[in-house]
Amino acid sequence: MEKDTSFLLTGIKFNKKRFAGDFSRFKKRKQRNDDGPVDDLSYFKREDTEAEKVVASVNKKRKRKTKAERVEGFSVFKGSDSVPVVTDEGSEQEENNQKELNRQNERDLRLRKKYGIHVSGNNVPSPLQSFAELSTRYGCESYLLHNLVKLGFKEPTPIQRQAIPVLLSGRECFAKAPTGSGKTLAFVYPMLMKLKQPSKDGIRAVILCHTRELAAQTTRECKKMAKGSKFRIKLMTKELLRNTDFTKLPCDILISTPRRLQLCICKKKKKIDLSRVEYLVLDESDKLFERSLLEQTDSVVKACSNPSIIRSLFSATLPGFVEDVARTVMHDAVRVIVGDKNAASESIKQKLIFAGSEEGKLLALRQSFAESLNPPMLIFVQSIERAEELYGELKFDSIRVGVIHSNLSQEQRESVIDDFRAGKTWVLIATDVLGRGMDFKGVKCVINYDFPDCAASYIHRIGRSGRAGRIGEAITFYTEHDIPYLRNIANVMTASGCEVPSWLIDMPKKKWKKHCPRRESISTKPKDQEE
Numbered sequence: 001m002e003k004d005t006s007f008l009l010t011g012i013k014f015n016k017k018r019f020a021g022d023f024s025r026f027k028k029r030k031q032r033n034d035d036g037p038v039d040d041l042s043y044f045k046r047e048d049t050e051a052e053k054v055v056a057s058v059n060k061k062r063k064r065k066t067k068a069e070r071v072e073g074f075s076v077f078k079g080s081d082s083v084p085v086v087t088d089e090g091s092e093q094e095e096n097n098q099k100e101l102n103r104q105n106e107r108d109l110r111l112r113k114k115y116g117i118h119v120s121g122n123n124v125p126s127p128l129q130s131f132a133e134l135s136t137r138y139g140c141e142s143y144l145l146h147n148l149v150k151l152g153f154k155e156p157t158p159i160q161r162q163a164i165p166v167l168l169s170g171r172e173c174f175a176k177a178p179t180g181s182g183k184t185l186a187f188v189y190p191m192l193m194k195l196k197q198p199s200k201d202g203i204r205a206v207i208l209c210h211t212r213e214l215a216a217q218t219t220r221e222c223k224k225m226a227k228g229s230k231f232r233i234k235l236m237t238k239e240l241l242r243n244t245d246f247t248k249l250p251c252d253i254l255i256s257t258p259r260r261l262q263l264c265i266c267k268k269k270k271k272i273d274l275s276r277v278e279y280l281v282l283d284e285s286d287k288l289f290e291r292s293l294l295e296q297t298d299s300v301v302k303a304c305s306n307p308s309i310i311r312s313l314f315s316a317t318l319p320g321f322v323e324d325v326a327r328t329v330m331h332d333a334v335r336v337i338v339g340d341k342n343a344a345s346e347s348i349k350q351k352l353i354f355a356g357s358e359e360g361k362l363l364a365l366r367q368s369f370a371e372s373l374n375p376p377m378l379i380f381v382q383s384i385e386r387a388e389e390l391y392g393e394l395k396f397d398s399i400r401v402g403v404i405h406s407n408l409s410q411e412q413r414e415s416v417i418d419d420f421r422a423g424k425t426w427v428l429i430a431t432d433v434l435g436r437g438m439d440f441k442g443v444k445c446v447i448n449y450d451f452p453d454c455a456a457s458y459i460h461r462i463g464r465s466g467r468a469g470r471i472g473e474a475i476t477f478y479t480e481h482d483i484p485y486l487r488n489i490a491n492v493m494t495a496s497g498c499e500v501p502s503w504l505i506d507m508p509k510k511k512w513k514k515h516c517p518r519r520e521s522i523s524t525k526p527k528d529q530e531e
């Protein structure tokens with residue numbers, strides 16, 4: 001790490017040149033639209049109107065006007081949905097355009113309200129009514145629409161409706177949307193659309209993920225979405241890190257953890273050049289900004305020094321400190337929030353179970369398996385040691401159990417994940433290493449064997465079930481140790497639309513800072529037989 005102060009914490013001066021490119025990009029876009037829509041559009045609901053074309057042209061003017069007026073600095077909270085008045089007295093055309101613009105704004109508001117989308121920022125682009133608009137409004141390549149069809153996606157999710165147009169219009173974005181609501185596509189699609197085609201100019205896009213597992217999953221998803229193109233999409237693996245001359249790496253899109261990318265940046269020879277990166281995504285951004293990853297994330301953000309870069313932050317939780325960091329780093333960003341800020345996904349049924357003691361938890365778990373085992377299932381514990389202990393207890397029960405934590409080798413971790421995805425493992429015991437971002441499609445139930453250490457961790461853990469609108473179930477065991485923090489979970493439950501008993505709501509609030517109490521070891525052996 002270089003000696004100068006943290007980039008993320010001090011902010012950056014931006015080169016105004018970045019705006020000069022906008023007009024020419026608009027021109028190119030228009031030409032692409034003239035090529036006509038792609039064959040796939042009939043698959044999507046098409047709701048474009050002539051009026052929207054007028055609006056697009058007004059927006060174009062409006063955009064030019066406001067860009068010229070804009071001052072340097074982060075202005076996410078300024079002027080929310082306000083529309084600058086375009087006055088040109090005597091011009092009937094302008095007046096009609098203004099009326100159409102107002103109608104469009106009303107349509108945008110209605111659409112946002114319908115999908116629970118809240119935005120702040122200057123001149124926020126209209127949300128998508130359908131995927132068809134990717135072609136009609138933005139001239140999306142037909143292979144990308146074919147890929148949506150192949151993936152079976154018919155309608156954009158709320159976050160996709162709003163974040164995609166924001167990013168396509170060249171704006172930086174920080175977004176919060178529930179777990180399992182398609183944030184990956186919301187940042188990958190505009191990235192593929194903006195990069196247009198492969199180039200030999202070096203790395204043009206970087207996606208940072210907090211774990212190797214998530215980086216591997218995002219690489220796979222990205223490749224699926226880019227199928228049919230020649231983009232070179234690379235995952236930063238241990239081998240790549242060790243054996244690559246990064247000055248010669250053929251790569252358009254690089255996906256990595258901050259740690260590995262920082263090592264490439266700090267290499268003495270053949271180090272990586274990120275100065276041409278046009279597009280940087282910080283997925284699970286609040287995690288990336290936590291103390292343990294901040295320095296590494298910081299060096300990556302700093303190394304991506306292209307003044308025209310578009311950065312975006314995505315997560316299912318957006319604490320105040322992330323907004324503060326975003327304020328220092330991003331320029332004229334749009335903030336997109338889907339749903340309630342402190343809520344979990346509404347498709348998850350959440351339950352709290354008082355287990356009394358550690359022994360009580362194991363009994364309750366076995367009892368619930370005996371009543372109904374509904375695999376695949378994830379069980380979260382608070383430490384590596386406890387993950388191994390619980391695995392030791394359950395491995396002889398006939399429930400095909402696996403365990404994953406950060407003390408396993410990369411190969412072991414990959415094999416555990418593969419077995420779980422393939423259905424060879426029914427119940428996977430995990431530490432928080434799997435708590436965020438992982439998309440195991442069929443997970444029906446998550447058990448918090450150990451109470452989570454903070455509200456964000458609760459929201460992400462239980463969000464491994466109930467993905468893409470499916471129904472999920474989350475059971476959280478608590479003991480005497482955890483009672484002071486129950487109220488915090490109750491708040492999340494209420495915000496997510498779950499029924500919560502009134503005694504829970506009446507409990508006093510307690511500031512929840514990394515609640516990780518010492519717990520008795522997980523064992524059914526009598527105490528005198530323990531080693």
Ligand SMILES: Nc1ncnc2c1ncn2[C@@H]1O[C@H](COP(=O)(O)OP(=O)(O)OP(=O)(O)O)[C@@H](O)[C@H]1O
Binds near residue numbers: 177
């Ligand atoms: N438009 C869509 N229609 C249907 N399914 C979709 C759509 N977009 C994404 N999905 C699916 O939804 C699931 C969840 O997507 P994704 O992993 O991107 O969620 P996420 O919001 O990033 O969740 P998390 O916060 O847990 O990381 C994936 O299986 C993905 O394939």
